[in-house]
Structures are given as structure tokens and as C-alpha cells.
Amino acid sequence: MKDAKFAITDIETTGNGIKGNRITEICVIVVQNGELIDQYSSLVNPSQSIPLYIESLTGINDEMVSNAPQFSEIADEVEKITRDCIFVAHNVSFDYNILRAEFTNINRDFKRKRICTVRLTKKLIPGLFSYSLGNICTSINIPHFDRHRAGGDCEATVTLFQRCVSLDPEYEVITEFLNRKTGASYLPPNFKNSDFEKLPKETGVYFFKDKDGIPLYIGKAKNIKSRIKSHFQERSNRKYKLMQETYSIDYELTGNEFLALLRESDLILKYYPKFNKAQKKYTKPYTLTSYHNQKGIEVFALHKNKISPVNWMKFYTREEAIKFMEYVCEKFELCPKYAGLQRGVTTCDHYKIHSCSGVCKGQIEVDDYNDRVAHALDFINQYENSCLIMEKGRTKEEKSFIYLDKGRYAGYGFINNSEDFSHPEDFRNYLIPQKNSSYTDRLVSRYINTKKNLNKLPLNSIEEVIENEPADWFH
Template sequence: MKDVKFAITDIETTGSGIKGNKITEICVMVVQNGEVIDKYSSLVNPSQSIPLYIESLTGINDEMVGDAPQFSEIAGDVEKITEDCVFVAHNVNFDYNIIRSEFAAIGKEFKRKRLCTVRLTKNLIPGLFSYSLGNICTSINIPHYDRHRAGGDTEATVNLFQRCLSLDPEYEVITKLLNQRTAASYLPPNFKRSDFEKLPQSTGVYFFKDKDGIPLYIGKAKNIKSRIKSHFQERSNRKYKLMQATYSIDYELTGNELLALLRESELILKYYPKFNKAQKKPGRPYTLTSYHNQKGIEQFALHKNKIAPVTWMKFYTRDEAIKFLEFLCEEFKLCPKYCALQSGVKYCDHYKITPCSGACKNEIDAEEYNIRVSKAIEYLEKFEDSCLLVEKGRTAKEKSFIYLNQGRYAGYGFIDNSQEFNHSEEFKNFLIPQKNSSYTDRILSRYLNTKKELIKIPLDTSREAGTKSTESFFGGLIQ
């Protein structure tokens, strides 16, 4: 291992992200057996303007790189000096991925083993306040001249690497880091591998947090560990910036996707995390109403902008509304023409619902048809009832519930299967109250309108349940 060559590299670029970022300067110093044996450096013409804020940071401007070679002209030199070397950089994924992108742009592949001096230093010199290159150098008295220039930063990284070698003379830590074959090799520079290994492979919500514990990003996942791993491997500018700012990841298990969606929405509204895209407020919903037409038939109508005296249900997409109305029409033997599924036709001619009830052809009278509509409305009214939606719990020994108070989201909770009830209202002892919003309305609307197998417990405060376990309580009241 001591004969291995390490190509310690630093680049300056036109921006702070990864995609679309072009190199303006590169420096590579090859270290073997602790000594520098080769060096290469060059300014690079990025073929695009250097932003003013980058110029003020690095001192590199358009005039300086105007006569410099383009990357395609120095690619052979970079390839040669890093050949048979371990690619080393401070926050290695940034430098490595941009260099790979530059090679890819000219139709070449660049593939090297890589080692991050941030991770190396964290293993060998734990407990520092900050692991940025400048702060490490200040903390352990390493000279760092010409900061934010490729040559100065590479030289400081070489000195840091040499200090790490003195603390790891048998290359034990270096070997361990080089042999990682898990998502840990993609971990954010400030995030511990041991914390990643502790993440669950369960359903819930997760939080990327900054050094002060403030949420930067909140998401939901069926498999939290797998989803977070995919974040680490994503190479967008936004995701790169998120990874740089992340110091810890927390999570909250929900046991099921419905509750994960609700909690994600609630928590985003609570914290407004910097890296979450603003939740797009659901547009005005489609409203299902009914009225008596000139024939005396009670007819369903779907409106988006009109105010109606009678409102039965709301839908946040037209597709959801149409699918539900098709179900209603078939289930209660109604006419598509009178269920907002067809317009401008004398008789029903629906591609899916055949034959219709016959009301449109006067084959049944209005009174008989309206009896069927009344049964459909009784079914619709159940959506506005107070009830519990029962879903999987966080373990096999519990269930979760979502509480709807008169059809509106009011909270959630978890109940152990062995818990006994004397009355259905005792679920409130386990309730975690929550506020309803247009976002939770939409989530629940979609769930209620599309879920084929729905476990829904009506709550009738006048009905005594007797002493029952959670299992029998849930089983006995499911409709």
C-alpha cells in the first residue's frame, strides 16, 4: 500500500454546483510514500463567462483564461498524471464528478479510485469544530497560502494528507475508506457513516438537518434508508448543495404511506425547509353537486368555479372525479347523462357504462330513478362522517389510525393490538391532533376516492362497543 500513488487534486470552476459547472483552473500533485513526485497545473478556458461572485472569490477572471487551453486540450495531461493513482481531494465527489463531466463532454471516460480528505481527517483527527480545508489548516497549524486558487488549495491538501499519513503509518484507515462498497462512499462530507447504517428500511418521513439541527429538507419514503441513499447518489446542483449543508439525518416512522404523505405535508408547512420546493397549493377543487332538472330527475353536476347550494364531494383532479362518478353510476345503476359523464346527447352512449339505467329514454320514471340517486347520496354522505381510517402500524403489534372529524383531517395515532376499549371514543386517548389544510385535503381525497380496499371505522358516540381489544374493535366496526 505504501507504494500506491495518490493524485491530490483541486479545481476552480465557474460555479458552486456540479451540472453545467466548468473548470477554470486545475492543479494535481502526485504523492508516493509521503513525498511529492510529480505536479501539473494549468488555467483552463471554460468557454463561458465567469460570474462576478466567482471572480471575487478566486481572483480568476475572463481575461486571465482568455488565452488558456480548453479542457479538451489538457485532458491527455490530466489523464496521464492521474493514471494508476488514487484520486484524492478535499470533498472529493465535487472535484471528481466535475472532471468526469469534462471528460464525458469530449467523449472520454474518467474512472479512478477516490479518497476524500474530509473523511480521512474526520477519522484521524476527530472533534474539530469544522472540516473545511481552511479551518482544518488553522486548527492544526498547516500553512494555507493563496486560498481559493487550485495551486494553493492543492498544496494545503498535500500537507494535510501528509499529516494524516503520519497518523496512519500502516494505511489502515486509508485502506478501509478505499474499500467501501456501500452508499457510505457517497455520504455528505459532514455526515457519519455509522449514522447512515442505523437508518431504518421502513416507511416514514426523514429530515436532512444542518449543523444547528434545523431541517433543510423533508421527504417521505417507503424505505427510508434506500431513499436517502438515492439522494446521496443524485448529481444535481441543488442536491450537491444540500449534501454540503447536511450534518445529520433524522426520521419518523409512520408504518404506512398515507400517514407518511400527511406528515410530510404537515412538517413542510411547519418548518418551510430551505431545500424543499414550495408546495404547490392545490387549485380550486372540482365540486360534485346535484339538482332537480326539468324532468324532475335529481342530476349530478361537476363544477370548478361555481358556488352551489348543495355540495357532496370535492376532487382535486378531473380524472379522479370522472373515475369516481363512473363507479357511482355503475354501482347504483344510474345514467351517465345525469352523472356529469356525458353532455349534449339525447340518450346515454357511454363507452364504458352500458347499458344505462334507461331514465334518459323514459324507460323508468323520475321517482324510481331518484330512489337510486338517494341511495347514491347516502353513500356520498358517509365521506363526510367522522371516522377512523385504519392502516398498518410501525410494528406488527400495532395499528395506525387517521382521524377524520366530519370528513376533515384532525389527527393520527398508534394503538397496540392488545389495548382494550369500553367505548369507540377512547381512541382519543391515543390521538395526536393535527390541523387540516388544503394539502391534507387533497391527500385524503385521493386516498378515499382511489383506494380499493379501504378500512374505515365510523364513529358513533351513542354506540357502546363493550370491552374489546384493538384487534376486535377494528375488526368489528370495519364496514
């Protein structure tokens, strides 16, 4: 290891994260046995305009790079000087992935073992206020000239790396970093390796947090550790920015995916994390309502924006609503024309449902047909009853429950398997109340309507665990 060559690299770019970002300047200094043995630097024409804020930061403008070589013209030099070297940079994932992207653009591959001096310094020089290159240099008296230029930053990184080697003369820490096989090699620069190793492989929700402990992103996963590792390995502008701002990761176990989905929704609406896109926009549901027409027939209708005195059920896609009403029509021999499935027809002529009782043709009395509708409404109302949905717990010794208050999500809880609800109100001793939202409405609706062998305890007869009628119309 002491004879290894280290290609210490710094690049300046056009900005904008990872994708679409182009190199404007590069500097590579090769170190072996503590000595500088080779060096290469060049401005690079990015073939795009340099934003004003980048020009203000680096001093590199369009005129300076107009006659500079494009990356394709210097790729051989970069490949040659870094060949058989360990790639070193401050926040190595940025420089390395930008460089790989440039090689990919010209249909070439670029792979090197790599070490991050941010992580190396945190290990060997712990307790600094900040681990940005400028602040480290100030803290430990490293000269740092021409900041935000590739040459100046690269020279400072070389001195920093040499300082780290002096603290690790047997290369034990460096070897450990190189041989690491876990997702820790992809960790954000401000995130602790030890924290990653502590992450569980169970189901739950997780939080990416900033330096003040404020959630930046909240997600759910069947395997929290695996999912977080996949975040580290994703390459996009948005993920790059998230990784740069992440200082810690927290989690909450749920034991099952349905509760994880609900908790994810609860927490996103509570904290409104800046990197979460989903669930921030309100989606108006399709509402199932009914009314009596001029003939006295009770008619079902689906609408999205109208206000009506009677609302039987909500759906969050029209496809879900249509499938449900087709099932109800067949089960209770209702007329598709009067069930919100057909419009502008004199008599029903549905492509799928042929069990109409004939009310549209006058073949059945209105009162008899409305009795069928009443039975259908009884069936629909079972989806709106208050109940507990029982699910797996966080351990083998417990189970979880989701409380639906008149069909709406109202909270959750965990109980020991040995616990027995002898009275309907007993569950409230374990309940963690939550606010309902249009998104949780949607989650609950889909879960109930698609889950086979649903373990559901009605609160009007909680001693009896029932199996809800399988919703075959979704399968």
C-alpha cells in the same frame, strides 16, 4: 498501502453546482511515501462566460482563460498523471464528479478510488470548529496561500493530507475509508458516518437538517436507509447544494406507507423546508355538487372554482372524478347527462354507460329518478363518514390508525395489538391530532378509492370492523 500514489487535486469552476459547471483551472500533485513525485496545473477554457461572483472569488476572468486550452486538450495529461493513483480532494465528491463530467463530455470514462480530506480530517482531528479548507489550515497552522486558486488550495490540501498520514502512520483509517462498501462513501462532507450506519431500514419519514437542526428537506420512504443512500448518489445541482448544507439526518418511523405520506405532508407544511418543491402550491380540487334543474331533476355537477351551497365530494384530478361518477352512474342507473359526464346533448349518448334509466327521454318519473339519486348520495356519504383506518404499526406488537373526521384527515396514533376499543371515544386517548390540508385530502381520497380490503372502523359502530366495498372502478 504505504507505496500507494495519491493524486491530490483541486479545481476551480464556473460555479452553479454540478450539472453545467465547467472547469476553469486544475492542479494535481502526486504524493508517494510522503514525497511529491509529480505535478500538473493549467488554466482551462470553459467555453462559457465566468459569472462575476466567481470572478470575484477566484480572480479568474474570461480574459485569463480565453487562450487557455479546453479540457479536451488537457484530458490526456489529467488521465496520465492520475493513473494508478488514489484521487484525493477536499470535499472529494465535488472535484471528482466535476472532473468525471468533463471526461463524459468528450465521451471518455474516468474512474478512480477516492478519499475526502474533509472526512479524513474529521476522523483524525476531531472537534474543530469548521472543516472548510481555510478554517482547518488556520486551526492547525497550515500555510495557505492563493486561496480559491487551484494551485494554492491544492498545496494546502497536500500539507493537510500529509498531516493526516502522520496521524495514521499504518494507513489504518485510510484503508478503512477505501474499503468502505456502504453508502457512507457518498456521504455529505458534514455528515457523520456513524449516523448513517444507525439509519433504519423501516418505513417512515426522514429529515435532512442544517447545522442548526432546521429541516432542509423532508421525504418518505419504505426503506429509510436505502432511500437516503440514493439521495447521496444522485448528481444534480439541487442535490449537490442540499448535501453541502446537510449536517445531520433524523427520521420518524410510521410502520406503513400511507401514514408516511400523511406525515410527510404534515411536516412539510409545518417546516416549509427550502429544498422541498412539492406540496407548496395550493391545488384547487374538483368539487362534486348537485342542484335541481327546471324540471325538478337533481343534477350532479363537477366544478373547480364555483361556490355552491352543496358539496358532496372532492377530487384532485378530473380523471378521478370522471371514473368515480361513471361507477356511480352504472351502479344506480343514473343518466350521464345529469351526472356531470355529458354536456350539450338532448339525450345521453355515453361511450361507456348504457344503463340510463331514461329520465333524459321522459321514460321515468322525476320523483323515481330522484330516489335513485338519493341512494347514490347515501353511497357517496359513506366516504365522508368519521372513521378510523387501521394499518400496520412500527413493530409486530402494534398497529396504527388514521382518524378521518367527516372524511377529512384529523390525526393518527399507535396502539398495542392487545388493546381493544370498547367505546368509540377510546381512540382519542392515543390520538395525535393533525391539521388537514388540500394535499392530505387528496392522499386520503386516493387511498380510500383505490385500496382493496380497506380495514375501516366506523365511529358510529366501532366494535365492528368492516371491509369497505372494493372500488373496482379504479382497477
